[in-house]
Amino acid sequence: MMTDVVESNGSLTRPEAGRPGPGAPGSPVDGPSGADDARPEAGTGTPEPAAAARIVEIRERIDEIDRALIELWQERARLSQEVGVTRMASGGTRLVLSREREILERFRAALGADGTQLALLLLRAGRGPL
Numbered sequence: 662m663m664t665d666v667v668e669s670n671g672s673l674t675r676p677e678a679g680r681p682g683p684g685a686p687g688s689p690v691d692g693p694s695g696a697d698d699a700r701p702e703a704g705t706g707t708p709e710p711a712a713a714a715r716i717v718e719i720r721e722r723i724d725e726i727d728r729a730l731i732e733l734w735q736e737r738a739r740l741s742q743e744v745g746v747t748r749m750a751s752g753g754t755r756l757v758l759s760r761e762r763e764i765l766e767r768f769r770a771a772l773g774a775d776g777t778q779l780a781l782l783l784l785r786a787g788r789g790p791l
């Protein structure tokens with residue numbers, strides 16, 4: 662479970678005071694040599710070269726997935742905003758709570774409690790400022 666705190670500017674901070682951050686040289690979460698190291702295992706969190714190579718490979722796919730998620734997130738928000746504008750311009754409501762409940766239930770059924778939280782964030786992104 663992630664315990665990082667999200668600041669209002671969206672960046673992450675560690676709640677434990679007086680401890681080095683995750684990227685700090687000497688931090689146990691980044692190893693004793695820090696991230697700016699030319700060895701293949703640098704920054705992977707393991708000293709074992711074969712494991713490090715596999716981690717680097719997996720991270721390439723993770724980065725692709727993250728890029729796709731960000732694009733889909735932004736597309737969904739644009740579409741949701743367009744629905745809201747279209748509906749209001751035609752005399753309708755900005756939101757339809759029965760539809761939002763369906764979406765919340767879809768995400769909860771697929772992903773559990775985290776799915777509910779994710780769906781709440783998705784719905785918020787589509788609303789823009791209320």
Ligand SMILES: C=C(O[C@@H]1C=C(C(=O)O)C=C[C@H]1O)C(=O)O
Nearest residue numbers: 741744756757758760761784787
């Ligand atoms: C996009 C719509 O409008 C609003 C936004 C929703 C969403 O982001 O999924 C769902 C319901 C509405 O409150 C819609 O009605 O489909």
